[in-house]
Amino acid sequence: MAEKELSIVTGASRGIGKAIALRLAKEGHDVVIFGRDEIALKNTKKEIERQGSKCNFFAGDVADEKFVKQSIEKILAEHKKIDHLVNNAGIGIMKKVVDAELIDFQKQINANLIGVFNFTRAVLPGMIENKKGSIILIASLAGKNSFVGGALYSATKHAALGFMRSLMLEVREFNIRVASICPGSVNTEFGHHPNKDKIIQAEDVAETLVDVIKMPERSLISEIDIRPTNPK
Secondary structure: OOOOOEEEEOOOOOHHHHHHHHHHHHOOOEEEEEEOOHHHHHHHHHHHHHOOOOEEEEEOOOOOHHHHHHHHHHHHHHHOOOOEEEEOOOOOOOOOHHHOOHHHHHHHHHHHHHHHHHHHHHHHHHHHHHOOEEEEEEOOHHHOOOOOOOHHHHHHHHHHHHHHHHHHHHHHHHOEEEEEEEEOOEEOOOOOOOOOOOOEEHHHHHHHHHHHHOOOOOOOOOEEEEOOOOOO
């Protein structure tokens, strides 16, 4: 019997992260989920376990280096390996620059960028040793496109994409695959859209992620954009 793969998903208490965690469990992975809302994480854990997969959760701040490092150490002590890391956690504060405060920018830097670094840095040594693994960022088309009110958010997403592009070149020699998925408008609590049935659903992003990690090991989808076919 093949050994089950272990996936970590950040920001998994709701929305895209929850959909990804559930989809990976359906794929047969054991899943470790991270988020701030302990009650929501417990509910997600129950849903995952109903699908026959093991699930642990850690509630805390992805920008807290000590919390992340200690959590990853606990996961490795129990599971001995981490196959996939999904950096999904993030926040968006949409304000024009003239109306924004430094704290608005700092919160987004912490969640959207520092959190990505913390988790990536924590899992890399084990993946390098095993010469296997995947690190996937749920980014955003906002990291490529400009829009009014999005200067701070777009800056963090643009930076995260730059981080991932360089990381991919650094670790591919160890057979570690690094990919970024950039959705447009997604029907979650995060955003508001008048035609919710016409835009991307969280499950669509989850399905895309599974396609990325199921590619033959010799192949890498390093970056992919997802847009609504017809949002009007």
